Amino acid sequence: MSEYIIKNGHVFDPVQGIKGDKKDISIKDGKIVDKVSSSAKVIDAKDKTVMAGAVEIHAHIAGPKVNLGRIYRPEDKLFSCTATHGMERMGGGASIPTTFKTGYEYAKMGYTTAMEAAMPPLFSRHVHEEIRDTPIIDEGAFPVFGNNWFVLEYLKNHEVENTAAYIAWLLRVTKGYAVKVVNPGGTEAWAWGLNCLSVNDPVPYFDITPAEIVKGLIEANEYLGLPHSMHIHPNDLGNPGCYQTTLDTLKLAEGFKAKNNFGREQVMHLTHSQFHSYKGTNWADFESGAKEITDYVNKNKNITIDTGNVTLDETTTMTADGPFEHHLTGLNHLKWANVDVELETAAGVVPYIYSPNISVCAIQWAIGLEIPLMMKDPMRCYITTDHPNAGPFTRYPRVIKWLMSKKARDAQVNAFKHKDKVLSQTSIGSIDREISLYELAQMTRAGPAKSLGLTSMCGGLAPGMDADVAVYNFNPDKPVTNPDDIETAFSRCAAVFKSGVQVVQDGEIISIGNKRTLWVNVNVKENPQVMRDINEKFVKYYSMSQNNYEALGHHFVPNPYALEVDATQA
Amino acid sequence: METVTITMKNAPALYLEADNVSPDAFAGKTAAQISELHVHEGNTTSALGKYFEVKGDAGATAADTKIVVKGDVKKVKYLGFKMTAGELVIEGNTDLYVGAWMTGGKILAKGDVAAFAATAMKGGDLVIEGNAGNYLGAAYRGDWRGMSGGKILVKGNAGSDIGMYMTGGEIVVNGNVDVHALTHAEGGKLVVKGNAKSKVGGQMIDGEIIIFGSIDTMMPGFKPVGEVELEVDGAKAKFSHFIGDMGERHKKRKGQVVYANLYKKL
Numbered sequence: 001m002s003e004y005i006i007k008n009g010h011v012f013d014p015v016q017g018i019k020g021d022k023k024d025i026s027i028k029d030g031k032i033v034d035k036v037s038s039s040a041k042v043i044d045a046k047d048k049t050v051m052a053g054a055v056e057i058h059a060h061i062a063g064p065k066v067n068l069g070r071i072y073r074p075e076d077k078l079f080s081c082t083a084t085h086g087m088e089r090m091g092g093g094a095s096i097p098t099t100f101k102t103g104y105e106y107a108k109m110g111y112t113t114a115m116e117a118a119m120p121p122l123f124s125r126h127v128h129e130e131i132r133d134t135p136i137i138d139e140g141a142f143p144v145f146g147n148n149w150f151v152l153e154y155l156k157n158h159e160v161e162n163t164a165a166y167i168a169w170l171l172r173v174t175k176g177y178a179v180k181v182v183n184p185g186g187t188e189a190w191a192w193g194l195n196c197l198s199v200n201d202p203v204p205y206f207d208i209t210p211a212e213i214v215k216g217l218i219e220a221n222e223y224l225g226l227p228h229s230m231h232i233h234p235n236d237l238g239n240p241g242c243y244q245t246t247l248d249t250l251k252l253a254e255g256f257k258a259k260n261n262f263g264r265e266q267v268m269h270l271t272h273s274q275f276h277s278y279k280g281t282n283w284a285d286f287e288s289g290a291k292e293i294t295d296y297v298n299k300n301k302n303i304t305i306d307t308g309n310v311t312l313d314e315t316t317t318m319t320a321d322g323p324f325e326h327h328l329t330g331l332n333h334l335k336w337a338n339v340d341v342e343l344e345t346a347a348g349v350v351p352y353i354y355s356p357n358i359s360v361c362a363i364q365w366a367i368g369l370e371i372p373l374m375m376k377d378p379m380r381c382y383i384t385t386d387h388p389n390a391g392p393f394t395r396y397p398r399v400i401k402w403l404m405s406k407k408a409r410d411a412q413v414n415a416f417k418h419k420d421k422v423l424s425q426t427s428i429g430s431i432d433r434e435i436s437l438y439e440l441a442q443m444t445r446a447g448p449a450k451s452l453g454l455t456s457m458c459g460g461l462a463p464g465m466d467a468d469v470a471v472y473n474f475n476p477d478k479p480v481t482n483p484d485d486i487e488t489a490f491s492r493c494a495a496v497f498k499s500g501v502q503v504v505q506d507g508e509i510i511s512i513g514n515k516r517t518l519w520v521n522v523n524v525k526e527n528p529q530v531m532r533d534i535n536e537k538f539v540k541y542y543s544m545s546q547n548n549y550e551a552l553g554h555h556f557v558p559n560p561y562a563l564e565v566d567a568t569q570a
Numbered sequence: 571m572e573t574v575t576i577t578m579k580n581a582p583a584l585y586l587e588a589d590n591v592s593p594d595a596f597a598g599k600t601a602a603q604i605s606e607l608h609v610h611e612g613n614t615t616s617a618l619g620k621y622f623e624v625k626g627d628a629g630a631t632a633a634d635t636k637i638v639v640k641g642d643v644k645k646v647k648y649l650g651f652k653m654t655a656g657e658l659v660i661e662g663n664t665d666l667y668v669g670a671w672m673t674g675g676k677i678l679a680k681g682d683v684a685a686f687a688a689t690a691m692k693g694g695d696l697v698i699e700g701n702a703g704n705y706l707g708a709a710y711r712g713d714w715r716g717m718s719g720g721k722i723l724v725k726g727n728a729g730s731d732i733g734m735y736m737t738g739g740e741i742v743v744n745g746n747v748d749v750h751a752l753t754h755a756e757g758g759k760l761v762v763k764g765n766a767k768s769k770v771g772g773q774m775i776d777g778e779i780i781i782f783g784s785i786d787t788m789m790p791g792f793k794p795v796g797e798v799e800l801e802v803d804g805a806k807a808k809f810s811h812f813i814g815d816m817g818e819r820h821k822k823r824k825g826q827v828v829y830a831n832l833y834k835k836l
């Protein structure tokens with residue numbers, strides 16, 4: 001493999017504590033190294049910003065509900081298609097881009113790793129086929145567990161060991177990465193015409209509460225010592241007053257400590273926290289609960305969060321929170337689709353327009369920015385748009401602009417139709433903080449990598465780590481006169497390396513790299529009861545056989561990278 | 571106003587996508603520059619001048635530019651695409667998407683136009699002297715935003731699904747219309763001087779339909795509420811008044827429940 005040296009860039013690397021020093025980054029055989037030979041290809045990064053490749057912790061970019069969005073929204077591709085050019089195949093879609101466009105867009109912004117946030121286990125084969133067709137970036141997928149019949153039945157009797165054995169089995173057959181929980185119990189309750197809006201609402205038939213599901217899954221996750229923690233989208237998403245349910249959910253993590261060999265410190269990751277930080281009793285007195293949520297998270301070190309920034313775009317919402325999407329279509333009257341996944345989950349899809357002329361949307365925008373600006377430790381708060389729910393991931397450069405520039409935020413506030421309402425219902429107007437490049441590297445690289453248990457692999461530039469490097473046309477020594485320059489710089493990298501292969505040059509794709517599928521292989525003690533239960537469920541309930549369930553082999557995972565976990569001694 | 575005349579001299583073998591034939595794309599350009607604008611035939615991109623003879627320079631702005639399209643353009647799509655101002659005259663029959671996404675200006679089609687004319691039109695005038703195809707003034711595939719402003723006059727007949735998801739503006743058809751007029755509409759007005767077929771106003775939430783001739787089969791979701799006298803184009807007549815679609819959600823305006831109105835001449 002070739003050698004590279006990225007010279008004279010301003011390096012920002014929280015893993016090594018480098019804060020913009022001029023430093024050379026050497027690459028050899030796919031890894032960052034101390035030094036390279038004189039034949040190494042030189043990349044001039046003078047007056048440029050150099051960071052590790054960014055890590056996406058939560059996006060919906062592959063699988064049946066993403067594809068359902070693509071199928072039922074041909075208008076999303078209207079005027080957003082690009083023809084084949086250079087290395088790139090044709091692509092299209094604004095909020096739900098095609099797989100190829102997804103890979104290209106992430107890479108051009110300097111992202112080299114991304115996690116698909118909700119994989120229905122039954123459709124893991126579909127998820128992996130799309131991951132396979134998404135070029136360049138390493139990807140993993142989180143199977144959803146929060147409404148799964150096995151989990152509900154085991155945790156009803158607090159059988160943590162059996163739950164853990166089931167998780168290990170499911171991660172292996174679906175080539176999954178982490179334990180995802182969406183509206184715990186609520187999606188299953190919806191099959192009975194109900195929902196769980198608090199952590200104490202019982203799930204019908206199963207007679208278990210969301211609180212018991214969440215605590216049980218944290219216990220099982222730590223029993224196994226998985227790389228990532230339990231990753232939760234709590235109950236009561238998106239409703240005025242939901243912050244209380246969010247706080248109740250966060251409190252469930254109290255007393256738990258992370259137990260793993262991957263450097264992870266949290267036991268719960270709260271995703272798209274913006275959607276869970278609403279105060280008020282209805283849409284008229286709707287207000288921000290960002291302070292209450294961040295106050296709690298700031299104090300409790302065993303929790304990490306991501307933001308879920310509203311980007312003020314027309315987008316497509318999609319979640320395994322089936323009842324929420326049904327509720328949403330009743331609010332905006334736009335087309336709704338739902339996929340029920342037998343025994344496991346259900347996902348809904350509804351288009352949504354976050355209009356700057358609607359006060360609720362403008363307040364949501366402000367909350368999404370308040371959260372990272374109020375979080376004291378950027379290593380525990382990561383930038384996401386819950387793509388495509390709060391906005392497309394292609395808007396990250398704009399979110400970065402808003403976070404890095406008070407001037408840019410003020411300009412947006414002044415452009416809102418209901419500016420006064422935004423200022424009275426949130427504190428966005430009084431926050432002066434501007435995120436530094438070092439903090440940005442924490443929020444988009446070192447932080448999410450640590451939360452995912454990938455800290456030895458990616459998210460930093462220390463020798464021995466994967467050579468995922470992004471070079472931005474941004475000179476940190478020059479004061480920013482126009483905040484739009486920030487957005488421009490972070491939209492298209494000067495150069496990007498993925499595992500030591502240069503994939504982007506001057507904003508254009510020059511290689512599709514060596515994409516990997518990340519998954520977690522857990523060895524557990526033999527558990528005949530769980531194996532018998534799985535067999536029985538397939539015989540009695542599933543409409544397919546176990547033989548057709550597993551995502552296995554070159555067709556589904558052509559280039560796997562397994563993180564090995566030994567839980568046999570647990 | 572300056573006039574640019576483009577005349578078909580080498581008819582395309584495949585359908586030609588001429589989305590640059592609009593006063594906006596032509597504005598400020600000489601005849602030679604206009605000849606260089608791109609068109610797509612199948613998967614090949616070439617210059618407008620390969621197919622059309624271009625005569626005359628455009629005005630400085632779209633508003634100062636008039637385009638006259640001559641010759642056989644029945645295999646040409648997207649004439650007047652996204653135009654905002656100026657004029658376009660199409661002398662013969664033409665294909666899909668005439669005046670699609672237009673927001674202003676005037677289009678006069680002297681012959682027939684095929685489907686999807688005035689897709690998601692926001693403003694301006696479209697006059698079709700021949701017949702219009704299906705999906706006139708409708709939303710793009712999958713979209714919920716049909717024609718929202720402007721005026722369309724069809725002197726001949728119109729096809730099916732016209733005004734689908736219409737939210738504003740006006741369509742007048744002097745002849746007959748096919749099935750599914752104004753499906754899902756949430757505003758706007760349709761006047762049909764001839765006859766309509768079945769499923770008129772299905773799932774309509776708001777807006778107005780006036781039919782002078784017959785309706786094959788009335789939607790069961792429309793409820794008769796009496797007779798009214800209306801003045802349409804200066805002529806007064808008596809109509810039966812229906813409201814609907816009762817099977818759909820109903821909006822409220824100033825405390826009053828809103829229905830779509832359908833008037834059928836007695």
